[in-house]
Amino acid sequence: MTGVIDISAPTSARVAGMPDAGVSPQPPLLEVRDLSLSFATARGALPITRNVNFTIAPGERVGLVGESGCGKTVTGLSLLRLLPPQSARIQGDILFNGTNLATLSPRRMRAVRGREIAMIFQEPMSALDPVFTVGDQISEAYRIHFPVSRAEGRERAIAALREVGIPAPERRCDEYPHQLSGGMRQRVMIAMALICKPKLLVADEPTTALDVTVQAQITDLLRSLSERTGTALIFITHDLGVVAETCTRMITMYAGEVVEDAPVDDVLTRPRHPYTSGLLRSLPGLSKRRGVLTSIPGRVPSPNAMPAGCRFRSRCTHVVAGCEQSQPMIEIESGRTARCWRAPELVLPGAVN
Amino acid sequence: MRDLRILFPTRDGRDTVKAIDGMDFEVCAGETFGIIGESGSGKTTLGRALVSLLPPSHGKILHDGTDPAALGISAFRKHRRDYQIIFQDPNAALNPRMTIIDSVVEPLEIMGEGDHASRHRRGIEVLERVGLAAEAADRYPHQLSGGQKQRVNIARVLTLRPKVIVCDEVVAALDVSIRGDVLNLFADLQREFGLTYVFITHDISVVSHISDRIAVTYLGKLMELGPAEDVVEHPLHPYTRALLSAEPVPLPSHLRVDRRIILEGEIPSPVAPPSGCRFRTRCPSVQPRCANEVPAWRDVKPGHRVACHFATADGPPPDNQKAQRAS
Ligand SMILES: Nc1ncnc2c1ncn2[C@@H]1O[C@H](COP(=O)(O)OP(=O)(O)OP(=O)(O)O)[C@@H](O)[C@H]1O
Ligand SMILES: Nc1ncnc2c1ncn2[C@@H]1O[C@H](COP(=O)(O)OP(=O)(O)OP(=O)(O)O)[C@@H](O)[C@H]1O
Ligand code: SF4
Ligand code: SF4
């Protein structure tokens, strides 16, 4: 099996043996406060997310799931300030170890990006540069932050490729992205993201293109890295099985808002928001083979025509008078919140029959 | 279209990367044919070859009895319209400078089908059926999320209504609810127009739900092929068994049992695949014979083929380690 990338960053002493997240309360590594994102378009401002709030403790692994297009990727990108500056508007605070990344100067942001927070993208081909070898690109990701020789950079790149399970890394190192299969490219991305041992890794569907055996290796790798070094993980995915096996907490988004935030085991068994429940009930394993797959009827409202009150209202089978009121996140039990005023009384089915 | 035959040995790449190294199977008209397998095992390459985007370097692919490689240019262009692929990478087929609706109707335009207004109508209609509001039509690819782009690609191919669609990992980037909608749409079109699907995916729960038959690939070769239910419920090949065991299950931890079979070692390089059985370097059931002899591609049960010396109709050979522990 692949182990953890074991290349200690020369200039930083590692915190050994991070206490288990959740056991002892500690200051959060990341605190996102009222983050609202919008894009300037030809037809005016297009609101995307609204008042997104969440915190991530050191070493915590959080799954971020939700409707396609609800704003998961843009939220992830905003943490690294990677949204197109000409069109994206960011409101709210992104506190990382107490520093507000939302207002950090571009120069200081560059020192954080890749070193403290790294991101693995959904589409490896567009994130890799076609004209450089994968070895050069991985080595460069390291040399931006640590002044080592080219030769050492190459050695580290080879080691990193080996750690993510790429066969013949000495040879693959000199290949170009187009020579690799989709799965291999994603592993190259992971090697690149982990080479500086960041404190927070934002992984945007990193295993979507991988077969399940490689996926299991990668999620094991990410989990053991996070357990050993205290790297926190935001895992954006549509694979609820991966969330179940990799993460400690699950945040569900719908139409640009967080609608539920809960420990993974609890939410799989008993979701509190009707959207989360609908999502879990859409798993193919719960429908008859070759039969019609369950899905949530209706469509997400368009960003320009968001209804007042609960944004899930037009699709919710539990809607009553009162749902048109604005819905804050409410605490249902310690560590569990949902954006639905009926959540305390509703009994909703989860992923278990 | 009756029996679409695809015989597919060897594509030797530039430095003889044996991406597909001898495959031999047929896809029947109107069926959904699932392909699962290791990353890099050649599924995308196979998919591209199936729709004549890549010439086989050896062997033949027959579409409904005709060899597309033997057609003249204009006949080939007309022919290709009926054999379409939806790519794994949603960016691959979208022109960044074209609006979504222009991308969607482009194939119709190239084929000269309908007039401008009717093409536009059809494009919007299909966009809506894949869950994209009409307002997405005037946007550009970079203004869409990954799953939205993937749905544009799906719409693009669906407007053409080809006979055969190769779907290369097309629903993995969609949330489970929209995934259900898109798969239901695929099933409706199949019922309505008799479409044939070749469905490449890593998601075993999806492939087992929608496929009639499933093929399992490893390092450029087929390991197993049979009725979907049999392959998923009673796999005969040790690789299939390992693959199925690694599927992550969305259950809370107290309901999960760790039945994962960990494949030791690295995936061998396709440049120099292992002798004998390609899976032998990682096979938990390996025997000395596996290194010397290529396992025959044989029928073990009616319609259920496997490439392993020791697989029987009852299942794959026992796991060596487990057998050792037991004795
Ligand atoms: N540059 C942009 N200009 C305008 N709109 C944009 C831009 N980038 C993204 N969007 C829109 O913002 C919304 C959120 O996109 P995002 O990529 O975050 O979705 P997502 O939740 O990651 O979805 P998926 O699961 O499909 O990847 C989408 O509706 C998308 O169309
Ligand atoms: N243009 C190329 N030049 C050289 N090698 C290539 C080329 N295209 C593909 N390959 C190699 O062929 C093999 C099969 O690649 P392919 O993309 O078909 O795999 P796949 O099964 O689709 O994998 P994945 O599940 O990761 O998408 C890989 O080892 C890949 O590196
Ligand atoms: S607030 Fe009302 S409409 Fe919204 S999720 Fe709760 S019950 Fe459904
Ligand atoms: S032929 Fe041998 S190595 Fe190959 S799958 Fe069968 S037992 Fe394993």
Ligand SMILES: [Mg+2]
């Ligand atoms: Mg996304």
Ligand SMILES: [Mg+2]
């Ligand atoms: Mg592929």
